[in-house]
Amino acid sequence: xxxxxxxxxxxxxxxxxxxFVRDRGTMIFTLLVPLLMVVGMSFVFGGRERPLFKVGVVGxxxxxxxxxFLSERxxxxxxxxxxxxxxxxxxxxxxxxxxxxxxxxxxxxxxxSPKGYxxxxxxxxxxxxxxxxxVSGDAVRYVDWLFPGVxxxxxxxxxxxxxxxxxxxxxxxxxxxxxxxxxxSAFEFLSAQVLSRLVLTIVVTTILYFGIAAxxxxxxxxxxxxxxxxxxxxxxxxxxxxxxxxxxxxxxELVGGLLNLLTWPxxxxxxxxFSLEGSPPWxxxxxxxxxxxxxxxxxxxxxxxxxxxxxxxxxLVYLAITAIAFLAFGAWSFRWRME
Amino acid sequence: MSAALLEVRNLVKKYPATIAVDGVSxxxxxxxxxxxxGPNGAGKTTTIEIMEGILSPTSGExxxxxxxxxxxxxxxxxxxxxxxxxxxxLTVRQSLAMFRGLYDRGLSVDEIIKLCALxxxxxxxxxxxxxxxxxxxxLAIALVNDPSLLFLDEPTTGLDPQARRNFWExxxxxxxxxxxxxxxxxxxxxxxxxxxxxxxxxxxxxxxQGPPRRLLxxxxxxxxxxxxxxxxxxxxxxxPLRLIEASDRVEITTDDLDGTLRTLMDxxxxxxxxxxxxxxxxxxxxxLTGKELxx
Numbered sequence: 001x002x003x004x005x006x007x008x009x010x011x012x013x014x015x016x017x018x019x020f021v022r023d024r025g026t027m028i029f030t031l032l033v034p035l036l037m038v039v040g041m042s043f044v045f046g047g048r049e050r051p052l053f054k055v056g057v058v059g060x061x062x063x064x065x066x067x068x069f070l071s072e073r074x075x076x077x078x079x080x081x082x083x084x085x086x087x088x089x090x091x092x093x094x095x096x097x098x099x100x101x102x103x104x105x106x107x108x109x110x111x112x113s114p115k116g117y118x119x120x121x122x123x124x125x126x127x128x129x130x131x132x133x134x135v136s137g138d139a140v141r142y143v144d145w146l147f148p149g150v151x152x153x154x155x156x157x158x159x160x161x162x163x164x165x166x167x168x169x170x171x172x173x174x175x176x177x178x179x180x181x182x183x184x185s186a187f188e189f190l191s192a193q194v195l196s197r198l199v200l201t202i203v204v205t206t207i208l209y210f211g212i213a214a215x216x217x218x219x220x221x222x223x224x225x226x227x228x229x230x231x232x233x234x235x236x237x238x239x240x241x242x243x244x245x246x247x248x249x250x251x252x253e254l255v256g257g258l259l260n261l262l263t264w265p266x267x268x269x270x271x272x273x274f275s276l277e278g279s280p281p282w283x284x285x286x287x288x289x290x291x292x293x294x295x296x297x298x299x300x301x302x303x304x305x306x307x308x309x310x311x312x313x314x315x316l317v318y319l320a321i322t323a324i325a326f327l328a329f330g331a332w333s334f335r336w337r338m339e
Numbered sequence: 340m341s342a343a344l345l346e347v348r349n350l351v352k353k354y355p356a357t358i359a360v361d362g363v364s365x366x367x368x369x370x371x372x373x374x375x376x377g378p379n380g381a382g383k384t385t386t387i388e389i390m391e392g393i394l395s396p397t398s399g400e401x402x403x404x405x406x407x408x409x410x411x412x413x414x415x416x417x418x419x420x421x422x423x424x425x426x427x428x429l430t431v432r433q434s435l436a437m438f439r440g441l442y443d444r445g446l447s448v449d450e451i452i453k454l455c456a457l458x459x460x461x462x463x464x465x466x467x468x469x470x471x472x473x474x475x476x477x478l479a480i481a482l483v484n485d486p487s488l489l490f491l492d493e494p495t496t497g498l499d500p501q502a503r504r505n506f507w508e509x510x511x512x513x514x515x516x517x518x519x520x521x522x523x524x525x526x527x528x529x530x531x532x533x534x535x536x537x538x539x540x541x542x543x544x545x546x547x548q549g550p551p552r553r554l555l556x557x558x559x560x561x562x563x564x565x566x567x568x569x570x571x572x573x574x575x576x577x578x579p580l581r582l583i584e585a586s587d588r589v590e591i592t593t594d595d596l597d598g599t600l601r602t603l604m605d606x607x608x609x610x611x612x613x614x615x616x617x618x619x620x621x622x623x624x625x626x627l628t629g630k631e632l633x634x
Contacts, residue, residue, distance in 0.1 A: 011440025015426055015433065022428030173424030178480075181393060181418040182441040183410065337393070 004191070008184050012192035016166075020200060030158065030204055035211060053119045056080040056089065058100040067101035068126040075119065078278055088305070090116070091137030094275075097123065105130040110137060140304055143216050148299040149272035150212070151205055155231065156266060156292050158201045159238035160259050163193050167246035168255050171338060180336035187331050190247075194239050194327065201235045202228075221306030230302065230312065233319040234295035240326030241291065247330040250338040266292045294318045342405070344369040344488060344519050345390060350399035352385050359385040360396070361543035367488075372520040374534030376527070376620070382543040383523040384421060387492050390521060391418050403488070414443060417486030419477050421493050425465040431476055432461040435483060442484035455479040455509065471502030478509065489513065491522045495529060507532060527620035537620070541628050551620060558626055559618040561594040564603075567612050575606045583625055590622070 021027065053075045062077045064070045070077055080086035080098065089095040090108045096115040098108040107123060107130050109116045123130060170176045179189060206228075213219070220227060245258045269276070269283060270292035276284050287293045298315035301307035309316075343366035352360040360382045367373045375383045388394040390401055392408040403412040425434050435448045446454070452461055455475050460468065468476060474494065481489060491510070495503040510533055514520065524530055530537050531551055538548040547554055571589045576582065580599065583590045593599040596615070603610060 008441045011437050014440075015429060015437035018433060019426045019428045174420065174422055175424050175426065177393065178418075178420060178423045178425075179441075181391060181413070181416070181420075182438065183413045183443075184441050 004185070004188060005183070009188045009192050009195075012179075012184065012189060013196050016192060016196040017199070020196070031207060033154075035208065039215060052076045053096045053115055053122075054078060054094075055119060056086045056095040056098040058083050058086060058098065058102075067099070067105060069099065069123050070101070072122055072126070075122070076278070087135055088137075091135045092304070093137070093139035099123065099130070106133060107131070108133045108135050110135050112136060113139065144218055144304065145275075145300070146273070147212060147216065147218055148296055148303050151208060151231075152234070152270070152292055152296045152299060153267065153272045154208060155201055155205055155235055155295070156238055156263060158204060159197060159235055160242040160263060162197050162200070162242070163239050164242040164246040164255055164259050165252075167193060167243070168249070168252060171250055171335070172252075174337075177337045186334040186336070190243060190327065190331055190334065194236070194243065197239050198232065198235050201239070202232060205231055205235075218303075220303045222302035222308065226309060226312075227299065227302050230295065230298050230316065230319075233316055233323065234291060234299075236323040237291040237295075237319045237326065240323045240330060243330035244326050244333070247334045250335075266290045269293070271296050291319055291322050342369075343367055344404060345521070346402050346405075347386075347390060348400045348402075350386065350389055350401070351397045352382075352389060352394070353397045358543055360389070363399075363540075363543070363545055365390075365538060365545070365548075367519060367521055368536075369487075369519050370517055371535045372514055372522060372533050374530040374537040375521065375523040375540060376525065376530050376537055376624070377523075377540035378525060381540040383525075383540055384492055386540070387490055387521060387523050391416065391490050393418075414484065415487045417481035417484060417489045419474075419481040419489075419491045419494055421496065423477055425476075427464075427466060429465055430462050431457055431465065431468070434465055434476065435479060438480045439483045445484040446482065448483075451479045451483055454482065454512075469502075471498050471505065474498060474502070474506060475509065478506075482513070487519060489518050489520045491520060493523055493525070495524070495526065503529075527624070531620055539624060539627060546627050547623070554623060555618055555620070558623055559592065561592050561618075562596060563616055563618050563622060564591040564593065564596075564599065565589070565614040565616070566591070566608070566610075570609050570612060572606070572608060575603070575608050578602055578606055585625065590625075592618075592626075 055075055055077050056079075057070070057077050058080050060081050061079050062070060078095075080089075080095075083100070086095060086098045087108050090098045090110050090113075093110060093113050093116075096113060097119045100106045105127055107120075109120050109132060111117075111134060120132075167176075170179075176189075241262065242259070245255055245262075249255050249258075265286075266272075269287040270290050271287070272292075276287055294315040298307075298312035301312055345365075345367040347363060347365045350360050350363040351358070363382075363386055365373075375387060377383050385394065389396045389399075392401070392412060401408055403409075403416075426437075429437070432448060432452070435451055439445055439448055439451075452458055455478055457472075457475060457479060460472055460476070465473075465476070478491075478494070481491075494510070495506050498506060507529065510520070510522075514533070520533075522530075522533060534551060536548075536550050537554070538545045539554075540546070547558075549557070566589050568584070568586075568588050580602065581592045583592070591599060591603075600610075
């Protein structure tokens with residue numbers, strides 16, 4: 001028995017695809033939920049303004065004594081170690097104003113931002129001599145910012161739960177045991193499941209992308225091919241993560257619990273709904289473990305800021321390494337039958 | 340005897356609470372239909388699953404064509420488990436095509452469909468098959484690689500009598516293709532009809548082995564007399580007869596029919612419902628273990 005026989009892999013891959021395509025209920029549900037979610041989001045969050053003014057301060061910490069402006073109330077002062085990045089945020093309206101308090105004080109403002117206009121007035125009250133730098137750029141609407149998050153979230157659920165429960169069901173009803181009696185190897189079986197889910201996830205994500213982009217009038221700033229490559233790697237990493245759990249266990253409760261244990265921290269900490277900027281360092285540090293965090297960071301960079309391959313290379317590498325590691329672990333710990 | 344196609348030696352399978360198989364040795368010659376008989380819990384399924392390479396034994400060896408089970412065995416064996424679910428939403432033909440794709444050699448899907456009389460069902464969803472139809476599909480799947488060795492684990496359990504009879508006919512037509520078959524069953528008539536050789540298992544051990552007719556001849560040179568239990572007077576139990584009590588009847592084994600009948604009549608045992616018949620495997624099992632097979 002060879003380790004990898006493509007004919008066997010294709011047989012299982014094809015049968016799994018048929019099984020999914022015939023299952024109309026699941027298929028419609030897979031497409032409908034995220035679509036409804038985005039439409040809902042654009043209604044709920046579309047027009048809402050953030051309650052605070054947000055001002056970036058160049059440097060690693062904000063010292064109130066350094067400048068009188070820093071004592072203003074109802075303004076959130078956030079330290080910005082990377083000046084270029086911070087200037088970009090002003091352009092994108094995610095900072096209302098950026099100030100460098102080292103004398104002579106300089107500040108960056110986007111004339112297109114209404115909140116920037118007001119914060120500038122506040123600043124000039126305390127320091128008439130601050131030097132003005134102008135930045136231009138369109139605001140990133142919340143719904144635009146949310147869009148990559150929704151794509152990523154849908155991808156995460158599709159990958160983790162899609163393979164997890166399918167393999168578990170096969171094990172429970174004895175189908176896996178039957179396959180074990182054939183020359184099929186664990187690696188061939190798992191690869192077929194991964195590929196089938198990958199194709200499905202990419203098709204669904206593509207439909208979602210173009211559907212939602214049309215609804216909310218969105219255009220990706222960067223390369224669509226790069227974005228597609230990123231989504232493939234992200235999906236691979238998360239399908240393989242799902243397999244590490246489905247590889248071994250026979251209890252739906254246990255697998256369900258473990259999958260929830262994985263998905264909820266990612267839901268909250270990977271930056272689907274809100275940016276982690278300004279959250280405590282340990283939260284951001286934990287978030288770096290999740291593949292979804294890397295996928296979303298890279299997706300937002302490409303979709304919103306037009307980042308190219310070099311800018312997201314380290315995220316791509318992280319996703320590729322985790323995909324390989326998870327798949328290897330899954331094949332190693334795979335069980336054909338119930339304990 | 341020709342060299343065995345499949346051989347097991349000193350098989351033991353222990354579970355934390357029980358010993359399911361306790362020192363079983365068997366040899367299955369090529370071209371033979373070999374039956375593993377015994378009541379539920381005798382260790383038949385555990386034994387056959389070890390022979391199939393699905394379960395690993397605690398100790399003991401299994402060899403196929405003189406070698407340990409390996410890739411060649413997987414390529415050449417066909418297996419019908421007691422219970423197997425197939426993928427949802429796939430048709431009979433698609434399921435067969437999937438399994439056919441897993442083997443290098445074998446019959447074409449069309450040939451299999453014809454062999455197992457699935458022509459009218461080939462477009463049907465797996466889940467919409469009756470018990471007998473499903474079992475026929477699973478047998479067809481076990482045959483996709485045109486196996487040299489076919490395992491059938493209780494193939495007709497749960498089927499109605501008509502479906503069971505159809506299934507037997509199917510297995511006989513496969514036997515005619517000179518396949519080696521290993522079969523487990525707790526239906527004695529199934530074993531008598533299909534098997535050339537049987538091994539009777541009880542409590543994880545083999546208690547008798549050989550061709551069915553020879554086993555019967557060895558254990559019964561006699562005929563069996565059956566009487567309903569409620570018509571058998573208490574006093575008659577003291578008579579010098581070889582009695583076995585089953586749940587609803589009393590069985591008397593004898594090689595002197597005249598003498599036994601005279602004894603019974605003298606004891607005024609009512610003989611209206613008396614039946615005289617040659618012994619079958621069911622009786623053999625009763626004789627060997629002192630209990631009924633389907634108790």
